């Protein structure tokens with residue numbers, strides 16, 4: 001064997017010259033993704049290494065830390081030809097999850113009027129992102145585990161087994177180990193999912209990223225809100241060093257999402273309205289206000305020549321939600337007052353106690369067409385919430401005070417999907 005031994009280093013040298021690093025290891029990160037801190041750079045290097053494989057990944061981390069961003073990054077770096085398909089396991093009504101995931105045959109259950117492909121089929125050759133996996137009902141967890149182990153599934157109402165090659169990435173902000181101990185999450189599925197587990201740290205544990213996030217996001221919002229100087233050039237705000245320190249040291253319970261909202265508000269409030277100085281500076285005071293009471297107590301009216309742009313950008317999610325709920329309540333209250341007024345003006349309650357059909361002529365000078373049904377009020381509130389949150393169902397449901405499942409059901413009922 002001496003020949004073999006002596007030829008080994010030469011063979012290795014030749015091989016190493018030939019070895020080309022996979023693209024996922026060399027392409028630059030998309031510009032909008034910031035990973036400057038040691039913690040995030042480590043995560044990115046793991047993502048680069050595992051992206052081209054088909055290994056299952058579990059992303060865990062607080063809300064707003066970037067789980068979805070990283071799920072998409074894994075897909076983008078994987079060079080899979082199929083799509084990135086997101087399933088929000090917490091948003092689908094329990095009874096529908098199985099058919100949504102695996103599809104169904106015609107007549108498989110009441111309402112299954114035709115054959116339908118599920119998310120697993122939609123994600124063929126691509127990535128299936130199971131968001132909020134901790135919300136998956138136990139019965140479905142067993143079925144999902146089987147698919148992960150066998151790579152096959154069957155549509156509801158069918159016996160034909162179909163193959164899937166979708167790469168699974170799951171995410172949760174729950175502590176699944178606690179759920180496993182409580183018996184609400186299957187331990188076998190948990191261990192199967194966490195073949196690779198990436199724990200995305202909260203922003204307060206990687207403050208180094210904050211200045212980079214500030215810079216990228218300010219640029220983004222300047223473009224988005226068309227903040228320009230007199231010559232029409234993009235006008236980047238200046239930010240006082242003390243203001244930056246405040247932002248770096250804030251707790252950011254809502255993580256990057258909260259930082260984004262705060263920065264968007266700061267850009268709009270300090271730059272969108274022309275100011276005497278002719279440029280915009282985000283001061284320490286601006287940041288203090290945004291972080292403490294923000295819109296709740298109102299910003300210094302005297303700083304601005306005219307009212308704030310509408311609709312106002314709320315300080316953070318909670319603030320936005322509060323505003324939305326108040327607005328919906330105020331609208332509802334005035335609608336109810338109008339309906340009451342109409343009912344008192346004319347006896348439109350029939351003897352049976354039901355609402356009589358409104359007469360075609362105006363009542364008390366008011367058109368009966370102004371009576372809005374509760375159903376319509378609800379539809380409007382739902383539309384308003386979805387519009388306000390740019391289609392984000394979870395935030396819309398939160399603001400409406402209902403569960404995501406209920407929102408999903410209502411959208412279906414109302415044909416608003």
Ligand SMILES: Nc1ncnc2c1ncn2[C@@H]1O[C@H](COP(=O)(O)OP(=O)(O)OP(=O)(O)O)[C@@H](O)[C@H]1O
Nearest residue numbers: 032033034062063064065066067068069173256257
């Ligand atoms: N590394 C990052 N660089 C820049 N922006 C980021 C990064 N991570 C997250 N973001 C931004 O922060 C916001 C929240 O990110 P994302 O939706 O991925 O969080 P999440 O962990 O999925 O939150 P949730 O648990 O609430 O669903 C998004 O606007 C996203 O673009």
Ligand SMILES: [Mg+2]
Nearest residue numbers: 067068131171
């Ligand atoms: Mg998410």
